[in-house]
Amino acid sequence: MSSRQSEELKNKERFEKEALVHIDSLFRTALRMTKNEGDADDLVQETFLKAWRFWDKFQEGSNCRAWLFKIMTNIFINNYRAKAWTPQTIDLEDVDDDFLFGQLSALGPSDDPEKHFFNKIFDDDVKKAIEELPEDFRLVVVLSFLEGFSYQEIADIVKLNIGTVKSRLHRGRKLLQKLLWEYAVKNGFVKEAAK
Amino acid sequence: MTCEEALKLLYDVIDKEASEYDVKRVKEHLNNCKDCMSRYQFEEMFKIFVVDKASSQSKSRQLKSSILRTIETSERHPRRITGGPFRFGMVVAAAAVALVLCIVAAFSVAKFYRHRVDIYPFEKSHMNGVVSNINPALSPVTDLVTARNFLANDMHYNFNSDISGLCLIGVEMEEVLGHQFVHLHYFDGTDQISLFIGHAEGVDLPDFEKRVISGVEYFKHVCRECQVIYWLENGTISIAVTENKNVDLTPLIPIDDYI
Numbered sequence: 001m002s003s004r005q006s007e008e009l010k011n012k013e014r015f016e017k018e019a020l021v022h023i024d025s026l027f028r029t030a031l032r033m034t035k036n037e038g039d040a041d042d043l044v045q046e047t048f049l050k051a052w053r054f055w056d057k058f059q060e061g062s063n064c065r066a067w068l069f070k071i072m073t074n075i076f077i078n079n080y081r082a083k084a085w086t087p088q089t090i091d092l093e094d095v096d097d098d099f100l101f102g103q104l105s106a107l108g109p110s111d112d113p114e115k116h117f118f119n120k121i122f123d124d125d126v127k128k129a130i131e132e133l134p135e136d137f138r139l140v141v142v143l144s145f146l147e148g149f150s151y152q153e154i155a156d157i158v159k160l161n162i163g164t165v166k167s168r169l170h171r172g173r174k175l176l177q178k179l180l181w182e183y184a185v186k187n188g189f190v191k192e193a194a195k
Numbered sequence: 196m197t198c199e200e201a202l203k204l205l206y207d208v209i210d211k212e213a214s215e216y217d218v219k220r221v222k223e224h225l226n227n228c229k230d231c232m233s234r235y236q237f238e239e240m241f242k243i244f245v246v247d248k249a250s251s252q253s254k255s256r257q258l259k260s261s262i263l264r265t266i267e268t269s270e271r272h273p274r275r276i277t278g279g280p281f282r283f284g285m286v287v288a289a290a291a292v293a294l295v296l297c298i299v300a301a302f303s304v305a306k307f308y309r310h311r312v313d314i315y316p317f318e319k320s321h322m323n324g325v326v327s328n329i330n331p332a333l334s335p336v337t338d339l340v341t342a343r344n345f346l347a348n349d350m351h352y353n354f355n356s357d358i359s360g361l362c363l364i365g366v367e368m369e370e371v372l373g374h375q376f377v378h379l380h381y382f383d384g385t386d387q388i389s390l391f392i393g394h395a396e397g398v399d400l401p402d403f404e405k406r407v408i409s410g411v412e413y414f415k416h417v418c419r420e421c422q423v424i425y426w427l428e429n430g431t432i433s434i435a436v437t438e439n440k441n442v443d444l445t446p447l448i449p450i451d452d453y454i
């Protein structure tokens with residue numbers, strides 16, 4: 001085996017050990033972003049292919065997972081995001097920060113409505129609610145909640161300033177609570193408090 | 196600390212982004228304020244609830260082996276680096292002109308045709324990581340001093356400030372569309388960005404979406420594969436190309452404050 005071949009082999013081993021280990025985490029986010037397994041597969045595959053192409057540019061010791069998410073976010077925004085660029089207008093101004101908390105508190109302290117609410121909702125319903133968030137909010141919510149990235153890491157991944165990340169996360173949270181509340185009301189898990 | 200202050204820090208504390216000092220102050224407040232305490236507990240519970248419910252997933256089993264198979268047969272990005280990776284430390288550009296990126300209008304068939312014809316050399320050369328159209332008669336710019344002198348003295352560009360986050364990975368002379376350009380290859384950690392600088396005479400590019408910033412006309416084209424912007428100033432033309440449509444290319448714009 002030539003030295004070039006053995007260097008390539010080492011490269012591949014290092015790629016497998018440092019990059020490919022994040023496959024599940026990338027797939028999870030890809031799934032929430034694309035909303036279907038086929039596209040999520042493709043997105044993750046493209047991400048690793050691109051990462052491999054640029055593997056010699058990746059600096060050893062830096063955050064490989066964040067680097068991979070940055071690549072994936074770029075590909076997602078460029079190729080998967082709905083082609084229509086019409087800004088999604090969601091009016092959240094009339095939703096209070098403590099909307100869900102307020103609703104649940106209003107149900108009365110008797111039988112611990114919060115626990116009731118949280119226990120009734122299924123995994124898939126939470127996933128669906130996340131997928132209903134507009135893409136910009138969904139991306140930061142997923143990166144923060146599910147992937148545990150810090151505000152600064154998210155800012156680097158999605159190429160936004162930290163203030164924008166925080167405000168999107170804030171609005172994403174609010175909207176997620178509103179969607180889950182509506183879902184719970186629709187399914188009769190809770191009764192809507194009198195207006 | 197007031198309730199208002201405590202609630203302002205709510206998400207920072209829950210997301211573990213607040214400073215130790217703030218966390219301590221919030222805790223003190225929560226110990227004395229039942230209302231804020233229950234709000235904090237609720238938001239914390241909500242986050243745990245979402246993370247718990249949404250983290251379970253069906254994994255794609257074949258994905259890993261299929262990726263391994265793909266990289267087995269694919270070349271890594273060919274190196275087009277003339278001088279090896281280095282930090283430039285100087286710049287091509289300037290005050291980042293805040294350009295509000297409106298997103299591109301659809302192209303008519305005619306325009307699309309022109310686009311393919313005129314921009315093709317750039318797309319072909321950069322979107323695949325394969326650089327073509329190098330004029331072999333021109334010796335490549337191999338060192339920073341040559342590049343700097345060339346750009347500063349011949350092209351009158353200012354290199355005094357830095358383009359943050361961009362690493363210059365190559366400088367060379369190139370012939371595109373029958374004209375000579377100095378070609379700067381940048382890498383931002385994810386994407387390659389190319390900047391061409393050449394004399395404007397005789398270069399005829401299509402009129403893409405036009406905007407005027409500080410008296411300079413910029414033409415911008417975004418399509419599925421690429422983002423191309425170009426601008427003309429003092430007899431020179433600059434063309435920036437990247438695969439990433441979200442990168443703001445306007446910081447690459449040279450300022451007319453010559454060295």
Ligand SMILES: [Zn+2]
Nearest residue numbers: 198201228231
């Ligand atoms: Zn309080």
Ligand SMILES: [Zn+2]
Nearest residue numbers: 417418420421
């Ligand atoms: Zn194009």
